[in-house]
Amino acid sequence: MKGQKVTVRKKLSEELEDLKSLMMEMSALATASVEKAVKSLARQDVNLANKVIKEDDKIDELELEIENKCMHLIALQQPMAKDLRVIGSCLKIITDLERIGDRAADIAQITKKLAGRPLIKPLVDIPRMAELAISMIKDSVKAFKEENSLLAWGLGERDDEVDKLAQQVNRELLSFVVEDPKKTSDAFLLMFVASFLERIADHATNIAERVIYMERGERVKIN
Amino acid sequence: MKIKVETKNLNVWYGENHSLKNFSIKIPEKKITAIIGPSGCGKSTFIKTLNRMVELTPGVKISGKVLVDGKDIYSPDVDVTEIRWKMGMVFQKPNPFPKSIFENVAYGPKVHRLVDREKLDHVVEVNLKKAALWEEVKDRLKMSAFELSGGQQQRLCIARALAVNPEVILMDEPCSALDPIATTKIEDLLFDLKKNYTIIIVTHNLQQAARVSDFTAFMYMGELIEYGKTDEIFERPRNKQTQDYIMGRFG
Numbered sequence: 001m002k003g004q005k006v007t008v009r010k011k012l013s014e015e016l017e018d019l020k021s022l023m024m025e026m027s028a029l030a031t032a033s034v035e036k037a038v039k040s041l042a043r044q045d046v047n048l049a050n051k052v053i054k055e056d057d058k059i060d061e062l063e064l065e066i067e068n069k070c071m072h073l074i075a076l077q078q079p080m081a082k083d084l085r086v087i088g089s090c091l092k093i094i095t096d097l098e099r100i101g102d103r104a105a106d107i108a109q110i111t112k113k114l115a116g117r118p119l120i121k122p123l124v125d126i127p128r129m130a131e132l133a134i135s136m137i138k139d140s141v142k143a144f145k146e147e148n149s150l151l152a153w154g155l156g157e158r159d160d161e162v163d164k165l166a167q168q169v170n171r172e173l174l175s176f177v178v179e180d181p182k183k184t185s186d187a188f189l190l191m192f193v194a195s196f197l198e199r200i201a202d203h204a205t206n207i208a209e210r211v212i213y214m215e216r217g218e219r220v221k222i223n
Numbered sequence: 224m225k226i227k228v229e230t231k232n233l234n235v236w237y238g239e240n241h242s243l244k245n246f247s248i249k250i251p252e253k254k255i256t257a258i259i260g261p262s263g264c265g266k267s268t269f270i271k272t273l274n275r276m277v278e279l280t281p282g283v284k285i286s287g288k289v290l291v292d293g294k295d296i297y298s299p300d301v302d303v304t305e306i307r308w309k310m311g312m313v314f315q316k317p318n319p320f321p322k323s324i325f326e327n328v329a330y331g332p333k334v335h336r337l338v339d340r341e342k343l344d345h346v347v348e349v350n351l352k353k354a355a356l357w358e359e360v361k362d363r364l365k366m367s368a369f370e371l372s373g374g375q376q377q378r379l380c381i382a383r384a385l386a387v388n389p390e391v392i393l394m395d396e397p398c399s400a401l402d403p404i405a406t407t408k409i410e411d412l413l414f415d416l417k418k419n420y421t422i423i424i425v426t427h428n429l430q431q432a433a434r435v436s437d438f439t440a441f442m443y444m445g446e447l448i449e450y451g452k453t454d455e456i457f458e459r460p461r462n463k464q465t466q467d468y469i470m471g472r473f474g
Contacts, residue, residue, distance in 0.1 A: 009471045009472060078429075078430055079470070080429065080433075080457050080469040080470050080471070081457065081460050081465075081466045081469050081470050082466060082470060084457070084458060085458065085459070216459075217458065217459025218459075
């Protein structure tokens with residue numbers, strides 16, 4: 001500003017950078033856990049599934065650490081305007097990331113339940129859903145990192161696509177059940193997987209909506 | 224929402240120094256409006272135009288309008304004294320008169336003959352109660368005002384301003400000389416007072432502006448940069464200069 005000395009609030013700026021790094025760490029873990037969970041299912045890899053379940057604890061720990069940091073920043077730095085929106089958004093985003101981690105662990109549990117016998121059908125739509133959901137998490141996190149609300153807006157369409165695929169998977173699996181009731185249990189487990197992936201895409205959409213709020217101060221629904 | 228105070232293209236010059244530039248604002252009745260901005264931006268000048276105290280500065284030149292209830296307070300038929308009753312002022316540093324607590328509050332009503340002498344006791348009590356000071360001083364009204372703590376002195380000054388039945392209370396950094404407890408008491412008091420009075424408060428303390436006010440105006444170099452609801456100004460200011468200032472990124 002003209003005639004005024006520019007200050008940066010060094011301490012607050014540094015702390016916000018630290019907060020962002022922690023957010024990146026947590027989102028990387030959450031993204032990886034979904035990738036691994038889906039891989040464990042496709043390959044029926046119980047070891048990998050166990051790893052996903054174990055790594056969920058680390059995500060939970062990071063959630064607490066970030067929450068503490070946010071509370072500390074609010075109490076000690078009294079952030080305003082965009083700084084405040086960034087911190088408020090982080091507090092919301094970590095809940096979505098933590099739940100993404102939980103759903104990945106849920107998928108890993110299903111891998112374990114389905115282990116040791118062939119899948120009732122080759123996975124076609126579920127990997128497609130997983131691919132979309134993972135791309136959504138990655139883009140929502142990228143939008144957060146780059147403060148890019150335009151990128152965040154782009155998630156809405158993919159979320160609709162994931163919802164449609166989930167319905168398709170459910171219809172298909174139900175037809176398997178009708179044909180052969182012995183497949184009911186496995187069919188339901190795969191339906192759960194579809195519903196978990198659908199939830200994961202919703203969480204990514206929530207993150208994207210938070211990024212838009214953080215950037216523009218507007219609360220929007222993008223799907 | 225009724226507008227209590229409105230300025231239209233208000234300009235103030237101190238000699239060559241153009242301190243207030245085409246300042247137009249509408250301040251709602253019975254709300255708290257905070258004026259924020261860096262030092263020298265014209266906050267105090269603005270507030271002093273509202274009770275014509277600005278005219279006390281030698282060499283000052285004023286143009287534009289200040290309307291209170293729609294009437295221009297600078298029009299020739301207006302009685303300045305009456306304006307200053309109507310627009311009570313509380314300053315940065317508590318400035319009680321070198322008199323007793325009682326006399327400080329009774330002074331205005333007495334000299335302006337607003338009430339009968341026998342009713343003064345009642346007036347003093349009522350206004351000390353309004354200023355949330357009565358319970359602390361009711362047994363020592365004859366004591367010198369200077370024996371009170373800073374926070375109590377400030378509430379005494381508020382009681383003194385209230386005693387002449389103002390409609391608007393102008394406050395220029397009323398808590399900057401007070402500790403956090405005294406500040407909290409004044410802030411609580413503001414919430415009570417806004418039921419009956421329109422309050423305009425100049426403050427450097429952004430957290431205070433955020434806590435107490437309904438509306439916030441950000442001023443910079445004599446201009447009104449942004450004005451709106453307090454939650455909007457502090458959560459999502461529209462103007463880059465406002466944002467930089469309230470985020471503490473300049474100043």
